[in-house]
Amino acid sequence: xxxxxxxxxxxxxxxxxxxxxxxxxxxxxxxxxxxxxxxxxxxxxxxxxxxxxxxxxxxxxxxxxxxxxxxxxxxxxxxxxxxxxxxxxxxxxxxxxxxxxxxxxxxxxxxxxxxxxxxxxxxxxxxxxxxxxxxxxxxxxxxxxxxxxxxxxxxxxxxxxxxxxxxxxxxxxxxxxxxxxxxxxxxxxxxxxxxxxxxxxxxxxxxxxxxxxxxxxxxxxxxxxxxxxxxxxxxxxxxxxxxxxxxxxxxxxxxxxxxxxxxxxxxxxxxxxxxxxxxxxxxxxxxxxxxxxxxxxxxxxxxxxxxxxxxxxxxxxxxxxxxxxxxxxxxxxxxxxxxxxxxxxxxxxxxxxxxxxxxxxxxxxxxxxxxxxxxxxxxxxxxxxxxxxxxxxxxxxxxxxxxxxxxxxxxxxxxxxxxxxxxxxxxxxxxxxxxxxxxxxxxxxxxxxxxxxxxxxxxxxxxx
Numbered sequence: 529x530x531x532x533x534x535x536x537x538x539x540x541x542x543x544x545x546x547x548x549x550x551x552x553x554x555x556x557x558x559x560x561x562x563x564x565x566x567x568x569x570x571x572x573x574x575x576x577x578x579x580x581x582x583x584x585x586x587x588x589x590x591x592x593x594x595x596x597x598x599x600x601x602x603x604x605x606x607x608x609x610x611x612x613x614x615x616x617x618x619x620x621x622x623x624x625x626x627x628x629x630x631x632x633x634x635x636x637x638x639x640x641x642x643x644x645x646x647x648x649x650x651x652x653x654x655x656x657x658x659x660x661x662x663x664x665x666x667x668x669x670x671x672x673x674x675x676x677x678x679x680x681x682x683x684x685x686x687x688x689x690x691x692x693x694x695x696x697x698x699x700x701x702x703x704x705x706x707x708x709x710x711x712x713x714x715x716x717x718x719x720x721x722x723x724x725x726x727x728x729x730x731x732x733x734x735x736x737x738x739x740x741x742x743x744x745x746x747x748x749x750x751x752x753x754x755x756x757x758x759x760x761x762x763x764x765x766x767x768x769x770x771x772x773x774x775x776x777x778x779x780x781x782x783x784x785x786x787x788x789x790x791x792x793x794x795x796x797x798x799x800x801x802x803x804x805x806x807x808x809x810x811x812x813x814x815x816x817x818x819x820x821x822x823x824x825x826x827x828x829x830x831x832x833x834x835x836x837x838x839x840x841x842x843x844x845x846x847x848x849x850x851x852x853x854x855x856x857x858x859x860x861x862x863x864x865x866x867x868x869x870x871x872x873x874x875x876x877x878x879x880x881x882x883x884x885x886x887x888x889x890x891x892x893x894x895x896x897x898x899x900x901x902x903x904x905x906x907x908x909x910x911x912x913x914x915x916x917x918x919x920x921x922x923x924x925x926x927x928x929x930x931x932x933x934x935x936x937x938x939x940x941x942x943x944x945x946x947x948x949x950x951x952x953x954x955x956x957x958x959x960x961x962x963x964x965x966x967x968x969x970x971x972x973x974x975x976x977x978x979x980x981x982x983x984x985x986x987x988x989x990x991x992x
Contacts, residue, residue, distance in 0.1 A: 543607075546607050546608060546610070547607050549610060550607040550610045550611065551610065551611045551612075551850050551853065552605045552606070552607060552609070552610060552611055552612060552615055553607075554853060554854050554857060555611055555612045555641075555644075555853055556605050556612050556615075557648075557857055558612050558641075558644040558645070558648055558853075559598050559603070559612055559616070560595070560598060561643075561644040561645075561647040561648050562612050562613060562616055562640070562644050563591055563594055563595045563598065563616065564647060564744065565640060565643045565644055565647065565723060565744065566591055566616070566631060566640075567588060567591050567592075567743075568723070568740045568743035568744045569631075569634075569635055569723060569740055570584050570587045570588055570591065570631060571584070571588065571740075571743055572724075572735060572736055572739050572740040572743065573633060573634060573733075573735070574588075575736065575739060576733075576734055576735060576736055576739075578633060578634060578733050578734065578735070579630060579633065583627055583630055586624050586627050587620070587624065587627060587628060587630065587631055589624070590620045590623045590624035590628060591620065591631075593623055594616060594619055594620060594623065603615075603619060606618075611637070611641075612644070613637050613640050613641065614637075617629070617631055617632065633733065634724070634726070634731045634733040634735050635723065635724065635726060635731070636725075636726045636727035636728075636757070638725070638726070638727050638728065638757040638844070638845040639722045639723055639724060639725040639726055639727075639753075639756060639757055640723075642722035642725075642756060642757055642759070643721060643722050643723045643744070645762075645763065645852070645853070645856070646718055646719075646720060646721065646722065646746070646762065647744065648856075649718050649762065649763065649766055649856070649860075650715065650718050650719055652860045652864075653711050653714060653715060653718060653766065654715075655864065656711055656773075656860075656863055656864060656867065657708055657711050657712060657987075658991075659864060659867035659868065659871070660704050660707060660708045660711070660773075660867060661708070661984060661987055661988070662867075662871050663704060663867055663870055663871045663874065664701050664704050664705065664708075664980065664984060665984060666870075666871050666874040666875040667697050667698065667700060667701045667704075667874055667980075668698075668701065668977055668980050668981060668984070669875060670694075670697055670874055670875070670877070670879065671694035671697045671698050671701070671973070671977050672694070672977060673694075673879070674692070674693040674694045674697070674879055674881070675692055675694045675970055675973050675974060675977070676692065676956070676970055677692065677693040677694065677879060677881045677884055677885075678690050678691070678692065678693070678884060678885060678888050678955045678956060678959055679691060679692075679693040679696060679794065679884045679887070679888065680884075680887050680888050680891060680893050681696070681893070681968070687891050687892070687893045688893060688896075689893050689894075689896055689958070690888045690893050690894065690955040690958050690959050691959060691968040692959055692968045692969075692970060692973045693879065693881075693884060694973050694977070695967075695968040695972075695973045695976075698973065698976050698977065698980065700776065700779075700780050701976075701980050703776040704773075704776065705980075705983065707769065707772060707773040707776060708987075710769045710772065711766075711769050711773075714762070714765045714766060714769055716747075717761060717762045717765060718762045718766070719746055719747040719748070720746060720747070720748055720749060720750055720762075721737065721740065721741035721744060721746040721748070721749040721750070722749070722750050722756035722757060722759075723737065723740045723741065723744070723749070724737035724740060724749070725750060725753035725754075725756035725757050726753060726757075727757065727844070727845065728753060728754050728757055728758075728843070728844035728845065729753055729754075730753045737749050754843050754844050757844050757845050758841075758843050758844045758845060758849075760834065760838055760849065760852050763834060763852055763856050764831070764834055764835060764838070766856065766859070767827070767830050767831040767834060767855065767856065767859055768831055770827050770830075770831075770859045770860075770862075770863045771824075771827050771828045771831050773863060774820075774823070774824040774827045774828070774862070774863065774866065775824060775828075777820050777824070777866050777867075777870055778820060778821045778824040780870070781817040781818065781820045781821040781870075782817075782821060784797065784814060784817045784873065784877070785814045785817050785818060785821070788812075788814050792887075793880055793883045794879070794880055794883060794884055794887070795877050795878060795879055795880060796877065796878040796880065797812075797814055797816075797817070797873060797876075797877050798872075798873070798876035798877060798878075799812075800872065800876065801814075801816040801817070801869065801872060801873045801876070802814055802815060802816070803815040816869050816873060817873065819869075820866045820869060820870065823862050823866060826858065826862065827858075827859050827862055827863065829855075830855030830856070830858055830859050831855075831859075833851070833855050834851070834852055834855055834856075837849065837851050837852065885955075888955040889931075889955065890929060891929070892920050892923070892929065892930060893955070894930060894931070894953045894954075894955060894958050895916050895920055895930065897952050897953055897958045897961075898912075898916045898919070898930060898945075898949065898952070898953065899912045899913050899915075899916045900912075901945070901949060901952050902915060902916070902942060902944055902945070905944040906944075907942065907944060915941050915942050918941065919933065919938075919941055930953055931950065931953050931954075935947060935949075
């Protein structure tokens with residue numbers, strides 16, 4: 529059989545040209561969306577009396593048969609028929625006869641593929657939102673156990689101030705919350721039906737676009753047929769949101785990798801999310817975290833790739849736009865896998881509270897407490913900063929820490945320093961006192977956790 533579009537052609541492309549042109553190797557992932565879109569389209573054609581009841585029922589029965597075969601993985605696709613649309617149309621004609629050729633009445637592959645991708649992304653984004661919820665729940669579970677676990681806080685990877693470990697973890701909860709909200713907001717652009725836009729100009733058939741959109745569960749439909757077939761903003765936005773999410777996961781991956789080193793020893797990742805060395809038997813490598821960190825690059829690349837494809841692309845459809853799908857599929861797979869990996873890693877990791885306590889007990893991360901102490905007694909902060917800086921330099925030279933400085937020596941640097949300074953310098957007290965809104969003080973961290981729980985509960989209620 530000749531190609532379904534081959535009427536005006538006198539010869540067929542060579543096999544290698546067919547392979548270069550075809551997209552069936554990857555767009556077969558849209559098989560269920562394509563069948564679903566076709567079922568809605570034919571149901572609409574039947575309602576509008578564009579197809580007879582008999583014709584429409586025959587086609588619908590054939591489409592349901594193809595759907596059942598797809599579930600059983602019994603459909604064979606061919607490069608000769610290029611893409612998922614023509615392959616399914618050919619299989620339908622084989623299944624029910626020439627009436628199957630009426631499936632394409634009043635539509636184009638241009639609005640067909642756009643519809644498929646809208647359906648595909650709508651479902652995958654909802655799945656990603658649910659996976660973000662699960663990871664946020666895991667972060668809250670670990671945070672609740674570690675409100676009063678003290679860890680060094682860092683700037684420039686230098687120890688800065690002691691903080692609650694839960695406070696550090698909850699930072700990622702809020703990053704993920706923004707990621708989730710971006711995905712939720714993007715559904716407004718994804719939840720639009722292009723079906724019925726035709727190749728670019730609509731159709732002369734008296735179709736009902738609102739009805740087909742309703743059948744497919746779309747919230748609305750495109751106002752402009754050119755826009756409907758040429759818009760890929762919704763994919764760009766998804767790829768952008770995926771890149772930001774992966775960047776956040778990559779930052780957390782980096783911290784897990786550092787914290788699990790012998791130099792830090794703040795956490796231990798579960799055996800299920802680590803691997804060994806083929807030569808060094810003592811090794812326990814954080815490979816899953818490293819893979820997430822590495823895969824962030826491919827997600828960022830998918831975003832840049834589609835932006836480059838669309839740059840300067842004239843309206844309406846161009847074959848360049850076939851390049852919109854592989855990056856989208858890859859980003860979905862990568863983001864879903866990364867979220868699942870992190871959900872497991874966060875919930876199963878061991879937090880080494882004793883080691884963290886040791887780390888903050890023998891450093892100068894309490895220096896700001898001393899400067900604030902002097903400032904609260906009326907010493908100008910810049911002067912207090914200089915006094916503490918000189919004290920730190922003195923301690924480094926003597927080989928001890930601020931908590932070890934005798935009171936007499938303190939008072940040589942400032943008469944405002946009294947016996948209570950030793951309590952102020954305790955890491956636990958330093959963290960507990962930072963009770964400004966959103967700070968690392970234990971009560972503030974508990975408030976964060978409670979608010980996080982409320983947000984998750986409201987999301988759960990909204991999804992019911």
